[in-house]
Amino acid sequence: MGFLTAEAAHALSCTWTRSAGSANFNASTTYWSCAVIPDSDDDVIFSSSGTSTCTITSSVTVNSLTMNSGAGTVTQNSGDSLTTLGNFTINSGTFNGGDTKTVIGG
Numbered sequence: 001m002g003f004l005t006a007e008a009a010h011a012l013s014c015t016w017t018r019s020a021g022s023a024n025f026n027a028s029t030t031y032w033s034c035a036v037i038p039d040s041d042d043d044v045i046f047s048s049s050g051t052s053t054c055t056i057t058s059s060v061t062v063n064s065l066t067m068n069s070g071a072g073t074v075t076q077n078s079g080d081s082l083t084t085l086g087n088f089t090i091n092s093g094t095f096n097g098g099d100t101k102t103v104i105g106g
Contacts, residue, residue: 028066
C-alpha cells in the first residue's frame with residue numbers, strides 16, 4: 001500500500017542583495033539571498049542594500065516586509081498592490097507607496 005504525504009511549505013527569510021542601481025522585485029532570483037522570488041510564505045528584508053532601488057511592478061503578497069539600516073528605496077508602482085500577511089516595518093530607508101492599496105496584516 002502506498003502513502004501520499006504532503007510536504008509542508010517552508011517560510012524563507014529573503015534579503016534583497018542588490019547594492020546599487022534599480023531592479024524589479026520579481027526580476028531575478030539573483031537579487032534575493034534565498035535564491036527565489038519571495039511569496040506569501042516568505043519574510044522579506046531590505047538592509048545594507050545601499051543606494052539600490054527595488055520596484056514592485058506587479059501585485060505582491062509576502063509574509064512580512066522589514067526595511068532596516070541601509071535599506072535603500074522600495075517603490076510600489078502605480079496599479080500594483082502590496083500585501084503583507086504579517087508585519088510591515090520601516091526602521092530605515094524609503095518606501096514610496098503607489099496609488100493602489102498596501103494591505104498590512106492580511
